[in-house]
Amino acid sequence: METIPITEAKARIAELADRVAREHDHFTITRNGRADVMLISVAEYESMRETLDLLSDNETLADLRQSREDFAASDTFSMDEVRAELERRRGRTA
Known part of the structure; x- marks a missing residue:
């Protein structure tokens, strides 16, 4: 998992999205030096939601x-x- 400043993420969004979709990479996007957002694939997000639903x-x-x-x-x-x-x-x- 890479941590990337939001300004860099903006410039590389197409590449990051491709990597997330194809290789299931994760990216933590920071704003003002603090972790703010995660970039993960829809499939992984849905899987995590299903797991949380089951475990709840x-x-x-x-x-x-x-x-x-x-x-x-x-x-x-x-x-x-x-x-x-x-x-x-x-x-x-x-």
């Missing part, structure tokens, strides 16, 4: 924690078990 949902967060505990305890299902369960559920709704 208490039920989802509890599910994620439980999943990690189950995995650590090897309380998991094989792929064959998952397929069999999906087929069983499909048969119920068909």
Whole structure:
């Protein structure tokens, strides 16, 4: 991640935007020597928003924690078990 003064960012905006879009670079843009703005891709921004939404949902967060505990305890299902369960559920709704 580079830190760039706003005057330099203005002069290089097309280049910076290309790098952000293609290479997922990040840029901190400063104003009067202080970090003021971040330049990131739309895809990365949307991904971060989705992550924040998920982590702010208490039920989802509890599910994620439980999943990690189950995995650590090897309380998991094989792929064959998952397929069999999906087929069983499909048969119920068909």
